[in-house]
Amino acid sequence: MIAMTMLRDNMAVFGGLALPLIASFLVVGVTCSYKYPEVRRDAAVIDEYHGTKIADPYRWLEDPDSEETKAFITAQNNLTLTYLEDAPYRKELRSKLTELWDYPRRGIPKKRGEKYYFFANSGLQNQWVFMVQDSVEAGEPRVFLDPNTLSSDGTVSIKTSSFSKDGSLFAYGLSQSGSDWVTVHIKNVTSGENFPEILRHIKWPSISWTHDNVGFFYSRYPSQDDNKNETGRETGSTEHEKIYYHKVGTAQDKDVLVVEFIDKPKLSLSTEISDDGDYLIVLTYEVINEEFVYFASLKDSLKTGFQEKIQLQPLNTEPASFSYVTNDESLFYFITDLDAPSNKLVRVDLNKPEKKYWSTVIPEANEVLEWADPINNNFMFTSYTKDVKSTLELRHLQNGSLILEYPLEIGSISSTSGKRKDTEFFFKLSTYKNPGIIYRIDFTKDDLKPKIFHETTSKIDSSSLVVEQIFYKSKDGTKVPMYILYRKDLVRDGSAPAYLYSYGGFSSSIEVGYSTSYLVFVNNLRGVVAIPSIRGGGEYGKDWWDDGRLLNKQNCFDDFASAAEYLIENKYTSPSKLIINGASNGGLLVAATVNQRPELFGAAVPEVGVMDMLRFQKFTVGYYWCGEYGCSENKTHFDNLITYSPLHNIRLPKNETVQYPAMLVKTADHDDRVVPLHSFKYVSELQHTIGSSERQTNPLLIRIESKAGHGSGTPTTKLIEDIVDEYGFYIRALNITFYE
Template sequence: MAACRSAGRASARTAAWWRTASAPAGRTGRRSRWRRYPEPEHQGKLDLGQETEGSRNQMLAYHAIGTPQSDDSIVYAMPDQPLWMLSSEVTEDGKYLLIYPSLGTHPGNKVYYTDLDVLPRGPKGAIDFSDYDFHRGTKKLPIVKLVDTIDGSFDYITNTGTVFTFHTNYQAPRYRVVRTDFKSPGHPKSWQNVIPEHGKDVLEWAAAVKGDNMVVCYLKDCSNILELRSIETGAVKMPVKLPGIGSISSFSGDRKLTQVFFSFNSFIEASSIYHFDVNTSKVEVKLFRRPFISGYEPNDFVTKQVMVTSKDGTEVPCFMTHKKGLKMDGNNPTLLYGYGGFNVSILPTFSVSRLCFMLAYNGVSAVANLRGGGEYGIAWRDAGSRENKQNVFDDFQACAEYLIAEKYTCPAKLAIRGGSNGGLLVAACANQRPDLYGCVLAQVGVMDMLRFHLFTIGSAWIPDFGDPNNPRHFEYLFAYSPLHNVQIPQGGTQQYPSMLLTTGDHDDRVSPLHTHKLLATLQYVLAADASSAQRNPLLARIEVKVGHGAGMATDKVIEEETDIVGFMAAALQAKWAL
């Protein structure tokens, strides 16, 4: 277990940190993300990497640094709701503990709180939770249920005493900022509307800084913009001019300081740190630090955004980045990336591996903003979830067809790549349109849509994918499940494109069994018969002693990316350009 935000007013010497199981982090980025479950039944009985048991009964625990985990107090749990997840944070003034129960990846959460000032303190000022331990104590933590439904998400921004400001999508698919008083909160529909929805732009997050100042981040056509607004009224004080079209990957600021820092990057600019002071008549963004990349000049590249018409007429954004002056003759090796799920917005970000591909092979890098993501709010997410999942594949295939029609590339020179939910995406597209691609790169993908909910944390994805135990859901899941739709192509091409599936043998999010099963099925259906036309390789790369990807050692990242780019270049017959 890892530690996160300090709780209450514990002294530095006896600092205590909250450890919690959480849904995806709140948009303000301050929620704890750490998960804790009961010890699994197979503990010590299986080799690492063999665990597939479903994760149930997350708990919120209080841990004092320097003590064994066995001494932790379980301060909150929901044993009657084993699939629910918990995240938490302590308010800036250290007075309140906020708890956010949520159901898997559903884009809503409840809001509970407890007043930490009423809890007993130990001799050094740390909160004594021994009486409130969920399993061993004699009292229950005094919880107030502020919001007890998941009709919307609520993320804490700031508070002044009992007056709280939240970022929410409740009755606001593109999010807004609201305010309530804990003394008499009422129903969320009656809370004060501080910043209403803003056109088609998505209010991604807001952060309070010193004085009557709030930095607000919007998502406008898949890139970020900033504004400085009043905390009290929500009125715009002034726009904050960013360095260009890109995204803010981190932000640092609080109500004690007027200086704020943020990291900004784009498809051609590596993540750089900027800062500004809100206590001025005109906000001036200044560069604080930029990484140096030898031999790379951002001005040698160009990024273009287009709107691609999908199968049902929906306009889907797609970015293309390449060297300036690259000839569009339909013969450029091209890499198309997509995700399309879980309310995740895919924004302009810098990628060393994409840069290497563009430099080494005069390649084109394309990124599609598919339905299922959060680029245009909850309605955009819903349009690519559950029974609407096929829209995501149609969007992606429309972007591929656009790249071919506009002579960026041709099918033999087009590679598609995605990871996790994106691995599902590219594998499903390979089944549906094998003629459209020359190479498929599927990383840690969800490939068995009829049993995904039975392994590790898979049940948390039911709000996005649907429930295979529901006959109606089973029907549409079966229709696109990569594992269950492998077949020899009819007409045109008689084989699948070259495919590389990657996974980690310790992946406890998307179990490696998904990759193993799909690869075995591909090889059995497409290559087992000597008369089969399949000659393109169907391979898997299994890294050892790694999980879903986050935290992978740098040397392993380099090795994996080298293998992926090398496989792609060989499959596309890309020529070395350096």
């Protein structure tokens, strides 16, 4: 949009397969406390990987549109709904969440043309509204684009947007039901009218306007591919992305193909126009965060109107991450981790792009250089991540020398605004206690201290909240940072419920941020929230990522389990009250850790998780993840993947006094990134292998959301109901009390 060594050599992992049933979903009695739908197991589906036979009895669940799969969804949701409806405090929980969610908030202003734009939400609006204001300090904001008017249930969201250089045109991508597919529309800013064309077959578009304000570059997939029906429910692999030039006011079939890599169908492509408008930058990757960058001069093509393919030149010959900052004619500034795991800022002359000619503007430091934003022509703001906290500095652009350091409260800079020729810079600082303060720095003033531009005030009094950062040791002795949130009146006797959340993958860092649901857990469930920054993330640069991916993926599960052990040993909670949660790669994290250490947890909620580590690369954009996990086609990677794949390591604990925690698997029918078949197959095996045991008294359920995707764009009404169900599950399963 991941050690178990119990595998028997040369035997099917799903041993003792049952014969196919005549009726797939007869509810049958089992010896445990719950009656699970009987899910057909197909004994005939067995794959061979490098000499090892692996059964896949639920292969039929990979078809989302079959009648049998639809019946599976209905039966599972009915069982889960029955359980959740009997949870106490649901009415009180919904009322409290709705009350606390209902406060006005706004995003950071961005100047485009002569106007300022920002997103805002009055409180309970399903989607944030795009607003416009004539002046940053005066004039009433008015609605520019309200996605809430585009559907009756709030399931249409704005996924991306971009203004032309002069601010007169606005392109925006709409998603339905949380799908990664978008349709791009173009709006005339002055008249407010849309142009007639709609651009389709697009995922995650980078809309890059040429500076003549005539058109833009974007990437799309072939329209004739039957696997891409753009419903958000497809599972077929998505390949052959290409870059086109679109001239505003013309039909999409008139767009000009300008860049393609015919021999590399799995490349992801994105574009960016240089600040001066003279160059096109193309970033490509098959492995996320390991990019190859190309560039081309646009001067001649702008004169001819882009009638043919653009001839690209390579920037780098070694894969690395690159982030364009700005340029002075042919001198380009990039942040990269090439030969610098914590990142550095380099200057590259595109007339001599070979690495030996690059010069370092800001050398690598102990902290991770996250971003650099040029401002006021010859200056730039930079930000480092230091032990999961944001810093802010003002520097000279050309030589990187430090001018000012800004003291910040412990938090994360979640967004910034300001272009190189602007004289004002905005940034938003989020903390666990505050939903966000937007600061403004004005270069027309002598005083360059940040001034509060807007402060969001929630309905939650955070004065009793304690935010503690600790460093605990993982299994191999590695120190891992963790934030712990709790009330001042917490008694550390192990009786409090605790919510442990992490991600640990794709070099993605967990940033400090405000969460209404976290604070409800702390205040109204009298609980503890813990967020460790485990390996696999980007909190400490590429080395931290490398230590948690590919053959090192087990470190993620060890880090997560060690965080649980720390909370238990220090009496923040106890195993019977400890909850773990994670989404996407974090869903994999939760499920794998439960398989390995079920005795540590009272409840677990893996959301939209990657559960079948042998086949993930076969669906939609799963092949991009091979750089994170490896792929089963490679024997070395297969031997590693099979040790932790959640689907293939579900076994009754050897200790007969241990059962699996109460589990609520979560997925959505329009998730076309981590397709729901992962969760379908996983919960089926979970109920079959664990749920049939008389010692398993905890429930093993799945919640399948309709008209929702991988998470982005979920309307407020669905978000609140999702938390009501999830917290209600904890309350019932772990006997937690709700406090007003």
